Amino acid sequence: MRFLPVAVAAGVASLVAVSCKDDSQMGVADVDAAVFPTMVTRDVETLISDSGITRFRITTPVWFVYDEVGEPYWRFPEGLYLEKFDDIFRKEATIRSDSAIYFKNKQLWRLDGNVDISNVANERFLTQQLYWDQRAHKVYSDSFIHIERADKVIEGYGFESNEQMSRYSISNVAGIFPAAAFTGGDRAARNDNADTVAVPEPSPATPTDTLKVRTR
Numbered sequence: 298m299r300f301l302p303v304a305v306a307a308g309v310a311s312l313v314a315v316s317c318k319d320d321s322q323m324g325v326a327d328v329d330a331a332v333f334p335t336m337v338t339r340d341v342e343t344l345i346s347d348s349g350i351t352r353f354r355i356t357t358p359v360w361f362v363y364d365e366v367g368e369p370y371w372r373f374p375e376g377l378y379l380e381k382f383d384d385i386f387r388k389e390a391t392i393r394s395d396s397a398i399y400f401k402n403k404q405l406w407r408l409d410g411n412v413d414i415s416n417v418a419n420e421r422f423l424t425q426q427l428y429w430d431q432r433a434h435k436v437y438s439d440s441f442i443h444i445e446r447a448d449k450v451i452e453g454y455g456f457e458s459n460e461q462m463s464r465y466s467i468s469n470v471a472g473i474f475p476a477a478a479f480t481g482g483d484r485a486a487r488n489d490n491a492d493t494v495a496v497p498e499p500s501p502a503t504p505t506d507t508l509k510v511r512t513r
Contacts, residue, residue: 336362404431416462421445
């Protein structure tokens with residue numbers, strides 16, 4: 298292995314010589330930065346820190362990084378599992394989705410397809426699309442959302458929450474039901490061993506006014 302750098306250097310020198318000799322016949326291929334990522338990483342499990350404090354653990358089958366585009370972003374096309382920690386490394390929330398995009402400059406996450414979030418109060422939030430604005434420290438969605446609590450199930454449209462998912466509001470509440478009404482076949486289709494969770498169809502109940510909830 299100690300001779301590997303010498304071999305690599307010799308190979309590079311050969312390529313440069315060939316390139317110079319055939320410079321009149323060969324051109325440099327243009328690479329579309331919007332199509333080809335600057336980095337691809339597979340089978341990822343990594344910790345991400347902010348100001349020296351570990352904030353997240355990301356687990357994903359594949360991670361595409363696009364740093365050479367006008368709006369740099371990360372893409373997770375085959376699913377994302379994320380754990381969020383507080384200042385002393387206690388888990389505050391877990392997030393799972395079928396795919397995700399993170400816009401680096403905006404510090405904005407977009408989660409798509411069977412978004413499944415749990416907080417420290419064991420409440421569960423199911424929707425098809427969710428945004429997480431790290432700068433504003435809020436989570437929001439315009440999609441239908443299904444929230445499972447210990448005592449009740451809440452469904453509606455238009456959702457906003459803090460990052461810990463402990464204080465949240467629903468703009469248009471479609472229905473509030475006792476938890477017992479969502480047992481068996483009526484409960485959101487789930488399988489603890491499955492990778493995704495199906496979101497139930499919206500309730501036909503008439504929307505009501507904004508509902509605000511605080512769990513802690």
